[in-house]
Amino acid sequence: MVAERTTPRRPGRPRNVEPSPEFVARMSEIVETAARVFQAKGYDAGSLDDVAAALDLRKASLYYYVHSKAELLYRVFDRAITLALARLSDALLIEDPRRRLEALIRDQTVNVAREPAFFTVFFDQRPRLASTYESDIRAKERQYLRVFREAVESAVDQGSLSPVDPRYGAQAILGMTSWVYKWFDPGRDDPERFASTCIELLLGPTG
Amino acid sequence: MVAERTTPRRPGRPRNVEPSPEFVARMSEIVETAARVFQAKGYDAGSLDDVAAALDLRKASLYYYVHSKAELLYRVFDRAITLALARLSDALLIEDPRRRLEALIRDQTVNVAREPAFFTVFFDQRPRLASTYESDIRAKERQYLRVFREAVESAVDQGSLSPVDPRYGAQAILGMTSWVYKWFDPGRDDPERFASTCIELLLGPTG
DNA sequence: CCTACCGATCGGTAGG
């Protein structure tokens, strides 16, 4: 997050800098509701009145939690990318390049399919994010891309993936898997099955 | 288009139903400008004042060409999908399944990379399209998907593509290639080279 | 967390 404390603690008892658990929980609800509103109506047409109404609040009350609508959007973005990055950590422990890439493909597909509101906003409302927050999000996104690029590189070296430029390979795989949010129908489609399709197309039958 | 005439011509000289070439050309400029404005600011935040200003017009003058902002968005959508469909026609003449799929992958990549404004609006502003126009666009989009699905099917039958569900395979390929509009940098990237990467990943080295 | 309110923006129209 942008406002994270990086300086060491001052001595003595800190004076209510820690938000209460109730505050954190309520903030979480607000961010989730905002994600759904912005998914359905877009950032500009989705008003703070809409978000407040979905929470049974008045618009002015939201300003107790965020300073601006722009900050609320940032919080949706931060949650999406932080969640996605965290969910990659298990895959990164896998040593075999082919299996690691398989796990990353599954992770990305399932992430996007499981949180359609957050990822729809993340992918489609990107130009609406205020420039103040852009660099923070971009840094985390670059981490994400790097993970995929290095996984592609290893799989190419291993000979399990066709020899391609790692950046192009990573973008191809990210596109294939992220695109899910555009067409996925939860009643009809299965993320695991689609992930298997991608793996089969790229890496051939699983041994 | 939604308002296309399908009934036969009445007898006698038609009374100025044909728009003049000047009108058509000006309309074209307006639609292109709208695509750029909606790409940069989004549909809701991109005002008719913005579109008019970019054309050195006043907002009210746009209403000589379109009945509403919603119609202007529809015209951007229609142009994007009509253009994309038209550009597939050459590929459809190719008989060999592997080569046909290769050509479709190239077409889609180059289409998206060449018209970033139209395709960014098409992909990201879809929920903003008024329901009146939705069915028209969806029908054309389904045609588009069918072309890719059938090409996947043929390539699978031929044995040049891994045996996968044709719908999932088509969505995977469409995602891989369409995603280009999210990351492509015209100064750095080459659409043809990226298309070759996709082909290599999916179909192996070109023989 | 609320009521009441302001200032600005915007799609659309009147009338030419």
Place this chain on the structure above:
DNA sequence: CCTACCGATCGGTAGG
């Protein structure tokens, strides 16, 4: 294709 304008919406604030 223009000037002038209306009605509605919306982010944000005052003050409690």
